[in-house]
Amino acid sequence: MPKTSPTHPRRLEDVPEWDFETDVAIVGFGGAGSCAAIEAADAGAEVIVFEVASASGGSTALSSAEIYMGGSGGTRVQRACGYDDSTKNMFDYLMAAQGELADEERIRLYCEGSLDHFQWLVDLGVPYKDSELKARAIVALSDDGLLYTGNEKAWPFRDIATPIPRGHNLQVEGDNGGPLFTQILTRQVETRGIRVEYDARALTLVTNDAGEVHGLVVRIDGDEKLVRARRGVVLCAGGFVMNKTMLEHFAPETARIAHPIGNPFDDGAGIRMGFGAGGALLHMNQCFLTIPFYPPSVHTYGILVNAQGQRFINEDVYHARVAAHAQRQVGEGIYLIIGEKRWKQPNMLGGEIVGTGDTIEELAEDAGLPVENLSHTLRAYNENAARGEDPLFHKSSDWLEPIEKTFAAVDITPGRHGNYVAFTLGGLSTRPTGEVLRLDGESVPGLYAAGRTTCGLPRRAEGYASGLSVGDVTFFGRLAGRQAAARA
């Protein structure tokens, strides 16, 4: 009996007979897997989807399913809301946001194909309302179709690309985008007659001696089943944030401070299978990490300081950028300093008020912060804010006003207070079209991947925007499905 573990592929010559035969086998029926399945089927391939859970959706179903889209003059929603978004503008923004980690080819494809992707989703039945949510929010609780979800309006990005909102939110009240999105995609898969095996755990891939992938081994009802995939296997099995061993191994800095978000099957199985078949892993330390210090958006009127009582970021950036920089400060201590007028009970912050005062000095003493330095920070901030200026971090004048007594310091030190949450951004190294790559840049024949099983377009919290992950998994899931279907 051959050993079965994700990192040990089954040898083709040890396969006595196949239990399933298809052109394209897809592992995982979340956002990436459903899009891969639809495209592969539409390209004429026979497709079977194997999903470990009893239902579709994966982590996409748990998300708001916002999708980051734009360029090419703007989506229908952007244009209706008065925005003229160019592909270059979107590209420039994403390149700057991803910084040194940017995958230029992936970003270019995404920006150039974004408008088509929007139309494809609309044609599938995904509803977007032609209206904009103007509030600074993490997710839209209204049914508005468009909102700013990243750092577009914040320094330094607003000087690099014209700020345009690109977060597309489904036309549904409350934070219910994920379930609706999943329902629509699932129905589209069913409509096409694509076979879906639920409660089917993929165990490992089947490879021949040359390293080509010929299929996979799944467990259904306690029995191993052998699946032949004539054209290819597409791994869309999510990330690894729920695998504590892997997370502590590869991303220990984040593991220490953050709660994982995702579904319980984000256990890295797809990554391990791809690795077992020769795939390289990329940026396994990188995570989406956030501290939801807003909403309420009025907290943006406050300032964030470190243990030295110094600001370290413009507070109007996206929450994940705040978290990424909070994680990097020397000394233990991150605080939101805010005036009574602007403090509202936070939704998800989990911070603790550790000091208050009618003067800055009182506040600093009460919170145990360096009195002189915090005092300078706040006085200088207030003087400049009164003039609508922030010479240090260039926070937008929309959020500048002097902070007034009673002052409070809210402790959101990573690992001590504050609900830091994370999911993984590292994974299999792939071409944008889904081919899983070895360390030498060659592809593993017959193996494709998309979604959080791969290191995709969003590669760092610092430059994240809501909608980039569901955008990435659906867009590149489609490409991977198409690529697998086209293989001879």
Next chain:
Amino acid sequence: MPKTSPTHPRRLEDVPEWDFETDVAIVGFGGAGSCAAIEAADAGAEVIVFEVASASGGSTALSSAEIYMGGSGGTRVQRACGYDDSTKNMFDYLMAAQGELADEERIRLYCEGSLDHFQWLVDLGVPYKDSELKARAIVALSDDGLLYTGNEKAWPFRDIATPIPRGHNLQVEGDNGGPLFTQILTRQVETRGIRVEYDARALTLVTNDAGEVHGLVVRIDGDEKLVRARRGVVLCAGGFVMNKTMLEHFAPETARIAHPIGNPFDDGAGIRMGFGAGGALLHMNQCFLTIPFYPPSVHTYGILVNAQGQRFINEDVYHARVAAHAQRQVGEGIYLIIGEKRWKQPNMLGGEIVGTGDTIEELAEDAGLPVENLSHTLRAYNENAARGEDPLFHKSSDWLEPIEKTFAAVDITPGRHGNYVAFTLGGLSTRPTGEVLRLDGESVPGLYAAGRTTCGLPRRAEGYASGLSVGDVTFFGRLAGRQAAARA
């Protein structure tokens, strides 16, 4: 003709006959490889070393060959210099220095075995003089045996473990430790009759269908030769800093700003071979990174500020810790602010004076720094320094004095000015005893690795100390050699 690339191991069944047969084959004759060879031979194994260059030494020969050692009451040199170093103290320091990335088992073994390692080196003929170099230096240019080479005396480490110097420098004038160290190790290998093949490039490993490593393929004089290793292959082929493609792929943030240091064969070949045989890679983004803003040590009297004119680190930390934090600051700009009295022509800094002034305001305006904030930073620093205090970053009072006119701002912004240099710290995932690990934590039978081909003890610039890499490669090189020799 089977394909030959590091990531495609040769199949055992495709080997018609062996050109070399040995118990243990070692790839690379640098610090790790020589120690592995000596230990394997001393354990009774037949050993052949394959070295791609025409001479021994690898990057260890190019280094100062300082080794970080201590614990167990102290090495002979430490005791002679009046230091009583406990294993717990050394362990506590290294655990804090490596932070979340610390490998506790590796650090524990290293600290517990450090005194024996010192004695082993001395017995091989490595000379250490019982004297301490008291100056703050990056490398000892004197023949003194002991110096502080890390962050031991700096906050916060001095509060976590009692500061003790642990950098052991060879008894040789000038920066000539590496060549002498290499000469001694090479002679020890030769004395044992260990066969060394120079100009022999390892191409790939030989594995059977179960994934066990049985040998390797090397190229000598243009011909492929097949090497059978009955007990195991030990990969000691250096890191990947000289492989531009790999560096930009895995460590793009460092690739952008730093010059690589090492030998031209630090091309990742060992890492690629280990990966090809199923080994996982760990922390591939992590690099040693430094900005040598001292010597001269008097620059420590200056302060380092970011684009906001704010300090971000205690300036008495190890140079690599400065570089790691300089890399993380928001906005473009890192400056050494220093008074005329303490400015000396730097050795390796590569910074540029971009502003001077008789007042702080003049300086800030001349350098284009935020006037108000730099002015506060410097005034507050000076007032506190006059009292021997640094309430923000707890710089040691040894380096505290008011900074006086004429002031200068030296631009050392990463990517703009300053000689930032780097080498890689990520590599194959291994047990401390050298077994190369798959992603599931199982070992690859017959495959061992040590040195910068692995992710070893030093895992981040932030907690680096000179002597940790040569310490790691020699200590764990020995363990890997012993482990391979002991395999049935």
